[in-house]
Amino acid sequence: FPALLAGKLAVCGLLSLFLGIVSTVFTVTASSLLGFPGGDFPAVMQAGLQITFNCLFLYIAVLPIIAIAARIPNGHLIGAVVAFVYGYGGMFAAGSMTLANLYPVTASMGLIGYRSYDAAVHWNPLLCMLSLLAALLIAAAFVATAKKGAAPKTAKKPKRVITKKGW
Numbered sequence: 001f002p003a004l005l006a007g008k009l010a011v012c013g014l015l016s017l018f019l020g021i022v023s024t025v026f027t028v029t030a031s032s033l034l035g036f037p038g039g040d041f042p043a044v045m046q047a048g049l050q051i052t053f054n055c056l057f058l059y060i061a062v063l064p065i066i067a068i069a070a071r072i073p074n075g076h077l078i079g080a081v082v083a084f085v086y087g088y089g090g091m092f093a094a095g096s097m098t099l100a101n102l103y104p105v106t107a108s109m110g111l112i113g114y115r116s117y118d119a120a121v122h123w124n125p126l127l128c129m130l131s132l133l134a135a136l137l138i139a140a141a142f143v144a145t146a147k148k149g150a151a152p153k154t155a156k157k158p159k160r161v162i163t164k165k166g167w
Contacts, residue, residue: 002146005070009143012066013059020055024048050112057108060132060139062086067142097122107131 024047032039062083069079086105093103100106101124109115110123111132 002143005067005143005146008070009063009066009139013056016055016059017052020052021048023055024051027051050114054108054112054114057111057132058105061104061108061135063139064135064142067139071142071146101127102131104131104135 027047028039028044065079065083065086069075069082072078090103090105093099093106101110107128110128111125113123115121116123
Protein backbone atom coordinates (compact mmCIF):
# COMPACT_ATOMS: atom_id res chain seq x y z
CA PHE A 1 0.00 0.00 0.00
CA PRO A 2 2.74 2.55 0.76
CA ALA A 3 4.39 1.87 -2.61
CA LEU A 4 1.04 2.14 -4.37
CA LEU A 5 0.27 5.40 -2.56
CA ALA A 6 3.71 6.84 -3.38
CA GLY A 7 3.22 5.92 -7.04
CA LYS A 8 -0.19 7.55 -7.07
CA LEU A 9 1.20 10.73 -5.55
CA ALA A 10 4.13 10.81 -8.01
CA VAL A 11 1.77 10.47 -10.97
CA CYS A 12 -0.41 13.23 -9.55
CA GLY A 13 2.69 15.45 -9.29
CA LEU A 14 3.44 14.84 -12.97
CA LEU A 15 -0.20 15.56 -13.79
CA SER A 16 -0.01 18.87 -11.96
CA LEU A 17 3.00 19.84 -14.08
CA PHE A 18 1.19 18.79 -17.25
CA LEU A 19 -1.95 20.72 -16.30
CA GLY A 20 0.20 23.76 -15.53
CA ILE A 21 1.57 23.60 -19.07
CA VAL A 22 -1.95 23.22 -20.46
CA SER A 23 -3.11 26.21 -18.40
CA THR A 24 -0.22 28.22 -19.80
CA VAL A 25 -1.19 27.32 -23.35
CA PHE A 26 -4.81 28.30 -22.74
CA THR A 27 -3.81 31.55 -21.03
CA VAL A 28 -1.41 32.61 -23.78
CA THR A 29 -3.87 31.60 -26.51
CA ALA A 30 -6.76 33.51 -24.94
CA SER A 31 -4.54 36.52 -24.34
CA SER A 32 -3.42 36.64 -27.96
CA LEU A 33 -6.95 36.05 -29.31
CA LEU A 34 -8.34 38.88 -27.21
CA GLY A 35 -5.50 41.19 -28.19
CA PHE A 36 -4.07 41.92 -24.76
CA PRO A 37 -0.76 43.81 -24.89
CA GLY A 38 2.49 42.39 -23.55
CA GLY A 39 2.50 39.09 -25.40
CA ASP A 40 6.19 39.16 -26.21
CA PHE A 41 8.41 36.11 -25.76
CA PRO A 42 9.92 36.99 -22.32
CA ALA A 43 6.45 37.66 -20.86
CA VAL A 44 5.10 34.40 -22.27
CA MET A 45 8.06 32.45 -20.85
CA GLN A 46 7.65 34.10 -17.45
CA ALA A 47 3.92 33.31 -17.43
CA GLY A 48 4.64 29.74 -18.47
CA LEU A 49 7.14 29.17 -15.70
CA GLN A 50 5.02 30.88 -13.06
CA ILE A 51 1.78 29.09 -13.95
CA THR A 52 3.41 25.66 -14.30
CA PHE A 53 5.46 25.84 -11.11
CA ASN A 54 2.55 27.32 -9.15
CA CYS A 55 0.50 24.23 -10.06
CA LEU A 56 3.31 21.99 -8.81
CA PHE A 57 3.85 23.99 -5.61
CA LEU A 58 0.12 24.05 -4.83
CA TYR A 59 0.06 20.28 -5.28
CA ILE A 60 2.91 19.98 -2.79
CA ALA A 61 1.04 22.26 -0.37
CA VAL A 62 -2.04 20.01 -0.50
CA LEU A 63 -0.05 16.75 -0.55
CA PRO A 64 -0.41 16.00 3.22
CA ILE A 65 -4.19 16.21 2.91
CA ILE A 66 -4.16 13.85 -0.07
CA ALA A 67 -1.90 11.41 1.78
CA ILE A 68 -4.16 11.37 4.86
CA ALA A 69 -7.37 11.11 2.84
CA ALA A 70 -5.96 8.15 0.92
CA ARG A 71 -5.54 6.25 4.19
CA ILE A 72 -9.21 6.70 5.12
CA PRO A 73 -11.70 4.37 3.42
CA ASN A 74 -13.80 6.54 1.11
CA GLY A 75 -11.90 9.58 2.39
CA HIS A 76 -11.76 11.39 -0.93
CA LEU A 77 -14.77 13.57 -0.12
CA ILE A 78 -13.40 14.46 3.31
CA GLY A 79 -10.05 15.28 1.70
CA ALA A 80 -11.70 17.54 -0.87
CA VAL A 81 -13.58 19.48 1.81
CA VAL A 82 -10.49 19.85 4.00
CA ALA A 83 -8.38 20.94 1.00
CA PHE A 84 -11.01 23.53 0.07
CA VAL A 85 -11.00 25.00 3.59
CA TYR A 86 -7.18 24.81 3.67
CA GLY A 87 -6.94 26.73 0.39
CA TYR A 88 -9.55 29.23 1.53
CA GLY A 89 -7.40 29.93 4.59
CA GLY A 90 -4.79 31.38 2.26
CA MET A 91 -6.96 34.48 1.92
CA PHE A 92 -6.55 35.16 5.63
CA ALA A 93 -2.83 34.36 5.59
CA ALA A 94 -2.30 36.83 2.75
CA GLY A 95 -3.09 39.72 5.11
CA SER A 96 0.29 39.33 6.79
CA MET A 97 3.46 38.76 4.82
CA THR A 98 4.91 36.65 7.65
CA LEU A 99 1.92 34.30 7.50
CA ALA A 100 1.92 34.40 3.72
CA ASN A 101 5.54 33.22 3.69
CA LEU A 102 4.79 30.39 6.14
CA TYR A 103 1.38 29.18 4.94
CA PRO A 104 2.10 26.58 2.23
CA VAL A 105 -0.71 27.65 -0.09
CA THR A 106 0.49 31.25 -0.24
CA ALA A 107 4.17 30.24 0.00
CA SER A 108 3.74 28.78 -3.47
CA MET A 109 3.04 32.30 -4.70
CA GLY A 110 6.22 33.52 -3.05
CA LEU A 111 8.33 30.92 -4.81
CA ILE A 112 7.08 31.99 -8.23
CA GLY A 113 7.51 35.69 -7.41
CA TYR A 114 3.85 36.63 -7.59
CA ARG A 115 3.42 40.44 -7.40
CA SER A 116 7.13 40.90 -6.73
CA TYR A 117 6.93 44.29 -8.44
CA ASP A 118 4.67 45.59 -5.64
CA ALA A 119 6.54 47.43 -2.89
CA ALA A 120 4.12 46.11 -0.23
CA VAL A 121 4.90 42.47 -1.10
CA HIS A 122 8.05 41.10 0.52
CA TRP A 123 8.47 37.39 -0.18
CA ASN A 124 11.07 35.43 1.73
CA PRO A 125 11.98 32.60 -0.65
CA LEU A 126 13.78 30.64 2.08
CA LEU A 127 10.72 30.64 4.38
CA CYS A 128 8.48 29.77 1.44
CA MET A 129 10.74 26.88 0.48
CA LEU A 130 10.92 25.61 4.07
CA SER A 131 7.13 25.75 4.32
CA LEU A 132 6.66 23.61 1.22
CA LEU A 133 9.48 21.29 2.28
CA ALA A 134 7.70 20.76 5.60
CA ALA A 135 4.49 19.88 3.73
CA LEU A 136 6.44 17.45 1.56
CA LEU A 137 8.07 15.80 4.60
CA ILE A 138 4.73 15.51 6.42
CA ALA A 139 3.22 13.82 3.37
CA ALA A 140 6.22 11.47 3.14
CA ALA A 141 5.74 10.56 6.80
CA PHE A 142 2.07 9.78 6.19
CA VAL A 143 2.96 7.59 3.23
CA ALA A 144 5.77 5.81 5.11
CA THR A 145 3.56 5.06 8.11
CA ALA A 146 0.66 3.73 6.06
CA LYS A 147 -0.37 0.19 6.82
CA LYS A 148 1.58 -2.34 4.79
CA GLY A 149 -1.46 -4.33 3.77
CA ALA A 150 -4.90 -2.94 3.46
CA ALA A 151 -7.58 -5.18 4.92
CA PRO A 152 -9.85 -6.47 2.19
CA LYS A 153 -13.34 -5.11 2.31
CA THR A 154 -15.85 -7.77 3.10
CA ALA A 155 -19.07 -7.23 1.28
CA LYS A 156 -22.17 -8.88 2.59
CA LYS A 157 -23.81 -11.12 0.08
CA PRO A 158 -27.39 -10.13 -0.50
CA LYS A 159 -29.89 -12.68 0.68
CA ARG A 160 -31.25 -14.63 -2.20
CA VAL A 161 -34.96 -14.41 -2.32
CA ILE A 162 -36.59 -17.63 -3.39
CA THR A 163 -39.61 -16.90 -5.49
CA LYS A 164 -42.51 -19.30 -5.44
CA LYS A 165 -43.42 -20.88 -8.69
CA GLY A 166 -46.93 -20.93 -9.89
CA TRP A 167 -49.80 -19.01 -8.37
